[in-house]
Amino acid sequence: MAEKKFTGVAARMTPRRGRDLTLSCAAIAAILLFTHFAMQGFILDAYLVRILNMCATYAILGLSMNLVNGFTGLFSLGQAGFMAVGAYVTTILFLSPEAKGALFYLKPMEPFLQAIQLPFWLSLLVAGLVSALAAFLIGFPCLRLRGDYLAIATLGFSEIIRVLFTNMQTVTNGAVGLKGIPPVVNLWWSFGIMALVIVFIRRLMRTSYGRAFKAIRDDEVAAESMGISLFKHKMMSFVLSGFIAGLGGGLIASIVGSINPLQFRFILSYDILMIVVLGGMGSVSGTVVAAFLITAAKEWLRWLDNGFSLGLFRVPAIAGMRMVVFSVLLMLVILFYRQGLSGGKEFSWQALIDFLGKPARRDLKREEGGKKT
Amino acid sequence: MKKLLALSLVLLLAIPFVAMAESAEPIKIGIFEPLTGSKAAGGEMEYRGIQVAHALVPEVLGRPIELVPVDNKSDDVEAATAASRLVEAEKVDIVIGSWGSSLCIAAGPSFEKAQTPAIGTSCTNPQVTLGNEYYFRVCYLDDFQGTLLANYAKTNLGAKTAAIICDISNVYAIGLRNYFLEAFGEENIVAEAYFNTGDQEFSAQITAVMDKNPDVIFMPSDFTEPGLIMKQARDLGYADILFLGGDTWETEAIIDIGGAAVEACRFTTFFDADAEPSEESAVFLAKYEEMFGGKPKSSVTALGYDAYMAAVKAIEAAGTTDGPAVQAALCALTFDGVTGRIAFDGNGDAIKNKAIIKTVEEGAFKYIDTVVIE
Numbered sequence: 001m002a003e004k005k006f007t008g009v010a011a012r013m014t015p016r017r018g019r020d021l022t023l024s025c026a027a028i029a030a031i032l033l034f035t036h037f038a039m040q041g042f043i044l045d046a047y048l049v050r051i052l053n054m055c056a057t058y059a060i061l062g063l064s065m066n067l068v069n070g071f072t073g074l075f076s077l078g079q080a081g082f083m084a085v086g087a088y089v090t091t092i093l094f095l096s097p098e099a100k101g102a103l104f105y106l107k108p109m110e111p112f113l114q115a116i117q118l119p120f121w122l123s124l125l126v127a128g129l130v131s132a133l134a135a136f137l138i139g140f141p142c143l144r145l146r147g148d149y150l151a152i153a154t155l156g157f158s159e160i161i162r163v164l165f166t167n168m169q170t171v172t173n174g175a176v177g178l179k180g181i182p183p184v185v186n187l188w189w190s191f192g193i194m195a196l197v198i199v200f201i202r203r204l205m206r207t208s209y210g211r212a213f214k215a216i217r218d219d220e221v222a223a224e225s226m227g228i229s230l231f232k233h234k235m236m237s238f239v240l241s242g243f244i245a246g247l248g249g250g251l252i253a254s255i256v257g258s259i260n261p262l263q264f265r266f267i268l269s270y271d272i273l274m275i276v277v278l279g280g281m282g283s284v285s286g287t288v289v290a291a292f293l294i295t296a297a298k299e300w301l302r303w304l305d306n307g308f309s310l311g312l313f314r315v316p317a318i319a320g321m322r323m324v325v326f327s328v329l330l331m332l333v334i335l336f337y338r339q340g341l342s343g344g345k346e347f348s349w350q351a352l353i354d355f356l357g358k359p360a361r362r363d364l365k366r367e368e369g370g371k372k373t
Numbered sequence: 374m375k376k377l378l379a380l381s382l383v384l385l386l387a388i389p390f391v392a393m394a395e396s397a398e399p400i401k402i403g404i405f406e407p408l409t410g411s412k413a414a415g416g417e418m419e420y421r422g423i424q425v426a427h428a429l430v431p432e433v434l435g436r437p438i439e440l441v442p443v444d445n446k447s448d449d450v451e452a453a454t455a456a457s458r459l460v461e462a463e464k465v466d467i468v469i470g471s472w473g474s475s476l477c478i479a480a481g482p483s484f485e486k487a488q489t490p491a492i493g494t495s496c497t498n499p500q501v502t503l504g505n506e507y508y509f510r511v512c513y514l515d516d517f518q519g520t521l522l523a524n525y526a527k528t529n530l531g532a533k534t535a536a537i538i539c540d541i542s543n544v545y546a547i548g549l550r551n552y553f554l555e556a557f558g559e560e561n562i563v564a565e566a567y568f569n570t571g572d573q574e575f576s577a578q579i580t581a582v583m584d585k586n587p588d589v590i591f592m593p594s595d596f597t598e599p600g601l602i603m604k605q606a607r608d609l610g611y612a613d614i615l616f617l618g619g620d621t622w623e624t625e626a627i628i629d630i631g632g633a634a635v636e637a638c639r640f641t642t643f644f645d646a647d648a649e650p651s652e653e654s655a656v657f658l659a660k661y662e663e664m665f666g667g668k669p670k671s672s673v674t675a676l677g678y679d680a681y682m683a684a685v686k687a688i689e690a691a692g693t694t695d696g697p698a699v700q701a702a703l704c705a706l707t708f709d710g711v712t713g714r715i716a717f718d719g720n721g722d723a724i725k726n727k728a729i730i731k732t733v734e735e736g737a738f739k740y741i742d743t744v745v746i747e
Contacts, residue, residue, distance in 0.1 A: 045461045045462070046457060046461050046483075046486075046487075047454075047457045047458055047460075047461030047462045048461075050453075050454060050457045051454065054450075054454065102503075102504075103500075105499075106547060106551065163542075163569070166541075166542045166569075167541070167542075174541070174542075174544075174547070175541070175542050175543055175544045175547065176498075176500070176544045176547070177475065177478070177544070179478050179479075179481075179500060180482075180504070183482070252450065255453070256449060256450050256453040256479055257453060257479065257481075257482045258449065258453075258475075258478045258479045258481075259449075260449070260475055260544075261542070262449075262475065263448075263449045263450065263475075298451075299454065299458065302443070302444075302458070305408070305442075305444055306442070317442075319408030319409050319413070319442075319444050320408065320409035320444070323409065
């Protein structure tokens with residue numbers, strides 16, 4: 001009698017779903033355990049922890065860019081500017097008044113700003129909000145543009161933010177920059193925020209707003225004629241992306257420990273764009289995987305710089321060889337996998353199992369097929 | 374097929390690096406330099422100096438020295454990771470570098486935390502060593518340089534008034550401007566103008582400054598903009614005004630950009646091959662000639678050499694590669710390097726007594742004077 005009255009999750013529970021759920025729980029448990037032990041210093045040294053922190057932070061930044069570029073179809077290159085806002089707001093709010101006093105040796109800091117000191121989570125939250133505000137203000141003129149024009153305008157605004165920071169001597173310490181930011185960001189912080197952002201974007205894409213974003217990406221005219229307010233939805237996507245980029249900037253400030261305006265040149269936006277393009281426009285899992293692969297590979301491929309032997313002949317040490325790999329990879333992806341490494345799809349256990357071995361799939365198919373008939 | 378291509382690509386990347394067998398356990402010196410990116414030219418010149426020194430003194434404490442170059446890509450975020458790699462993964466005993474102060478500032482906390490001493494080469498910003506016991510440097514600071522230039526302008530050039538054209542987006546330039554202003558006397562500065570790194574057109578600044586008729590123009594900045602400014606000043610008809618600058622001007626690009634106009638300049642630098650040769654510099658120059666041919670193009674090569682020598686001498690004095698012991702040895706170290714006598718003050722900054730003044734003549738840098746301060 002109860003069989004047919006299942007609702008919610010239970011109603012949709014097929015063997016496949018059950019298996020996916022089990023696998024997901026196991027994976028999450030494994031990640032949590034790993035993080036726990038890594039934090040105790042058992043598995044990883046400080047260098048590897050730093051790389052993992054950077055991986056997670058770049059995943060967050062990649063997701064923020066993918067929200068605008070991949071899901072909403074707006075070609076925006078302003079990420080570096082929003083990161084700068086996030087990094088500076090976090091640092092200014094989080095540093096102790098004494099530390100700030102010592103840093104501002106050319107001109108003293110605004111007394112009001114110097115006196116503020118907030119806990120890290122609150123600094124980060126405010127940083128996100130201020131970045132979102134910046135995105136809101138920039139969005140007004142920019143989002144009326146399309147395609148390449150939008151890219152140029154956002155690029156310009158991100159440079160304007162940087163130049164403003166260079167010249168606001170009493171607020172940002174100008175070109176000197178800020179240093180001595182306490183390294184509070186650990187794996188819990190970076191992976192925790194990354195998980196929140198992933199869940200948020202996945203959920204968002206299933207709401208009417210998310211569907212409207214995709215509709216705008218696929219065909220603006222059609223979307224508008226279906227009653228979607230273009231400006232409102234573009235702005236929403238842009239502001240959310242600014243918020244997430246601000247969080248990422250704040251995390252970077254604490255991981256690196258020092259910031260200055262030159263760190264946030266437009267070239268930084270291209271680094272993130274590479275992650276988005278390689279991972280696949282409009283794919284959350286693709287972006288995360290690409291962020292981890294690229295950030296880790298930058299370190300892992302250092303042996304290429306030092307020269308290596310290819311059996312018969314020896315390749316001499318050439319600084320920068322490892323960056324060639326990314327250029328080649330980017331070209332291959334653009335030529336053969338236009339949709340990025342993920343093919344524009346999301347991660348699923350089924351796809352992984354299909355990839356690893358075909359027998360498992362056949363068994364499950366038969367099982368499911370048997371049920372249906 | 375595509376899957377195969379993707380897989381083989383990944384595998385190709387994964388060909389493991391074949392580790393070379395070593396006999397005696399080497400002492401590892403990490404080279405933390407920008408070998409790619411916008412600062413690569415500077416990093417490369419310093420690395421050459423380090424290689425020359427390494428060829429001359431390849432072992433210490435009876436153990437061979439191994440150089441471990443790690444590229445920081447001229448990028449602060451990469452620099453922090455590269456520093457962490459040097460101390461955590463490569464486990465180097467001491468670090469040399471880098472060209473570019475902001476890279477050093479980003480790397481500082483990693484070295485301090487791992488108690489690995491680092492010797493800066495040409496990073497002149499005070500913040501590099503400030504509050505970091507493990508960061509030292511062999512170059513002089515902006516305060517020494519600024520003061521020296523002001524004194525040189527007053528006594529040697531007989532200048533009564535000066536004007537300043539400063540790059541306000543460059544920390545190095547701002548620092549230099551402040552120290553020059555202090556030493557020259559604020560009342561003697563008749564005009565001041567600013568620009569940003571990357572600017573191309575300077576006639577507004579030049580005319581504003583020249584209206585006040587200064588004896589010299591002090592122009593703290595990197596090398597591209599001063600080249601342009603000197604050229605444009607000459608085009609505007611101000612042919613006989615003298616320009617003063619700091620150590621960054623000793624880059625050949627300034628001559629390429631400014632052409633004959635840059636002959637109206639004087640700048641400080643760390644080392645010159647034509648200045649009265651000491652024993653140390655003769656050895657350095659001979660070995661450089663043998664390894665790379667010709668003379669070093671910039672004095673930062675000499676600083677790389679001196680940094681390496683300081684590292685070796687400190688390890689020798691400490692008798693061990695233990696971080697804190699080497700740090701203590703560095704604090705107590707005094708030696709004659711290629712760029713003059715070097716000792717470290719409480720901050721880890723080099724106490725230098727000598728600076729070189731150079732100019733440009735017939736398309737090449739020319740030595741003018743050595744200024745020694747007691």
